[in-house]
Amino acid sequence: MLEVRDLHAGYDGVEVLHGISLQVKPGEIVAVLGSNGAGKSTLNNNISGLYRPFAGAIAFEGTDITGASSERVVELGLVQVPEGRCVFPNMTVRENLELGGYRRGREHRAQNLERVTEVFPRLEERFAQLAGTLSGGEQQMLAIGRGIMTEPRLLILDEPSLGLSPILVDEMFALIRQLHGQGLAILLVEQNVVQSLTLADRAYVMENGTIALSGMAASLLENPDLKRSYLGM
Amino acid sequence: MDGAAATAVPSAGLLPFGDKMEFLGIDLPSYSWATVFGSAISGVFLGAVYALVALGLTLIYGVLHIINFAHGSLLMLAMFAVYFLWKLLGIDPYVAMLIVVPGGFLFGYGLQRLIIGQSSHGRDEIILLVTLGIAIVIENAALFAFSADERLVQVPYDMDGIDLGVTYAVYPELAALGGSLLITLLLWLFMTRTDTGKAIRAVAKERRGARLVGINVDHIFAISFGIGTACVAAAASLLAATYPVHPQFGYLFVLIAFTIVVLGGMGSFVGALVGGFIIGITEQLGRLYLGESLGLITISAIFILILLFRPTGLFGQRVR
Structure with missing residues (x-):
């Protein structure tokens, strides 16, 4: 592969x-x-x-x-979830996830979003919160969730x-x-x-x-x- | 804007309250509330156009983290475009927006992609100098091609308007206000609702993360520069019926636009709009009380005052 x-x-x-x-x-x-x-x-x-x-x-x-x-x-x-997370701190959790589908996975964005929130229910609770205000663990979840949105x-x-x-x-x-x-x-x-x-x-x-x-x-x-x-x- | 001169004389029938006002030992002329209010309203019209110029500047700063020294000369260039579209083809300056805004976008996109991006190798200090160089080239080319004469677009309706009671608002002023608010709204919708707008915001704060979701950073840079230039093109079209254009025209506006960007908070749209109104109103009131030339110092005064209490600007975010 x-x-x-x-x-x-x-x-x-x-x-x-x-x-x-x-x-x-x-x-x-x-x-x-x-x-x-x-x-x-x-x-x-x-x-x-x-x-x-x-x-x-x-x-x-x-x-x-x-x-x-x-x-x-x-x-x-081929999608990388980088060291240090590199989430977009000035944007909401939801927007971060949506941008995961910027280049790839655009058509299935809604389904992918559901899939991510099934894996990370905590992210859904924080949907409207700015990513920069999340804890380190939550940011890591968000980074992985954003990666999943790209349909790797x-x-x-x-x-x-x-x-x-x-x-x-x-x-x-x-x-x-x-x-x-x-x-x-x-x-x-x-x-x-x-x-x-x-x-x-x-x-x-x-x-x-x-x-x-x-x-x-x-x-x-x-x-x-x-x-x-x-x-x- | 001639609004200042028009409102500097107290309106007939409205009595001034008191004879003299004293401020810091300086005798200030006293005007009726209606005059002051009318002056503030023309400040709002002026501030709207300032805001539009500042909006493009703050967008480019927010994304590329560079101060675009060429902003003023791009405004001047767009003014000339509007002027010649009117002079040679008889196109109304407001209708010309349909041509100069897309044209400005393409020009800015190309400028960033082909010249600034290529020559800077991603180093901020070089970008700064490149934009300064572009400004010098554009200005001198304009001076060579158009000479230093002032030229004004004449529209048949430039003195028509609506009587607001305290002041008389001419159509060009109303168009400037309406146009600025509309463009700010469109820009805000674009930045929050579209993928490209979100990508611009993503690139502004986290380039590495942006590249890893497949955002082409060079393309986004150029789009931001293009939109910034489209903003000054729109401003040019809204200003053309009021201000005569000449090759040094950009300085006046861009200096104030820089003030607004810093005052409102670098990279903040709301800051640019609010800052524009604050500066516009301050300038008009300053002119009313202190006269045409001395009045402009109120801009610097309020600028320093606000930064003393909020060093990041009104809507600026603390640097992480």
Whole structure:
């Protein structure tokens, strides 16, 4: 479904990613793990068309999207829920959700809105409230809800648990499981190693702009290197 | 607007209350309430047009976060367009709105997309200088092509109007007020009801989020610039029957429009409208009491006064 081949990318001529290859198959949850500065967000930004890669190739459902514009990527159904949520603070919750259907999913906006409010009843209570006044957890819900409004075929979730309380983190992972249960393919980019591996089918571990480890999530959980570097065991 | 001169003389039959008023040790002339009220009303008419010019400026600032120095020269250019449409083709200046507003939109869209966007590489300080450069080019081109002469569109109905009792409102004034309110309303509906309007608001505050829902930010920038220019084009059409145009015409209005934008709160539509009325009324009352030239200092005075108490402007939001 998503295929990244030997991707080199970075900012202002400084290379951050030194040849990343990964793939996501239909219906999978794939986790990309790594500490701060490993290059996870750079990877996302290049997949989503916010930046142009230096070299390598990205294909989505057989279409080459290397260096494509973000509009084009969204149009194809590859949707990112960014780190830091990036909701529109000056607009109401409802308007934020409606804009999710700006480029894609415009025809089914009403149905999609219903679907989102079924998943997040709390958002419906806050429909008329400005997004900037929501709590961090609610903003994260809104960001994901806005992503669902775009009718994604593959949803990239960048650090959805960042800045949430432990209870909300559990809720967030339960929600990701629920979305996946509806058949949505998910690329989960996280620092939260244990919970991500418990949820994912497969995982890649990034270090310094390269893939250090990859494999089935269950076997990675038992990997001694991973245990040592991320879990302190 | 000549309203000031007309209302500076107390209307016959209405008695002034008292002989002199003293304010901060300065003797002020005293007028009847009717005169003061009439002057305030002509301030409302004037303020409406100021608001329209400020509206375009505040929209461009709100979205692109740039101060558009070319705003005044675009107003002047639109005034010349209205003038020549009337002079050469005999088109009424108000009817000309149907031509100059879409024309202004396309001109602004192209200007942002082809010149400002291309040359600035997204850096605000460069955008600022580019708009300044555009202003200089347009003004000097106008000076070269049209000379510094003043030209006025003459309409047969420019002295006709309605007697409001306290003041006489001519049709051009009424058209300016009605037109400004209508355009503000349309703009507000556009920004809150349409996808493109919502996209403009989204881009104004959260560009990254906007790109991730598939909004083409460059296109939205250019649309905002286009709408801002369409606003001054509309203002030009509403002003043409009252103000003579010349290549330096833009300065007068744009300086006041800048004041209004800051006074009302950068990026706020309501602020631009309310600010326009405040400045219009202040200016007319200032002229009434302090005379044609000294009266203009009241604008600066009220500007400083409001900013002392509300540094973000009347309807401005605190920077997050």
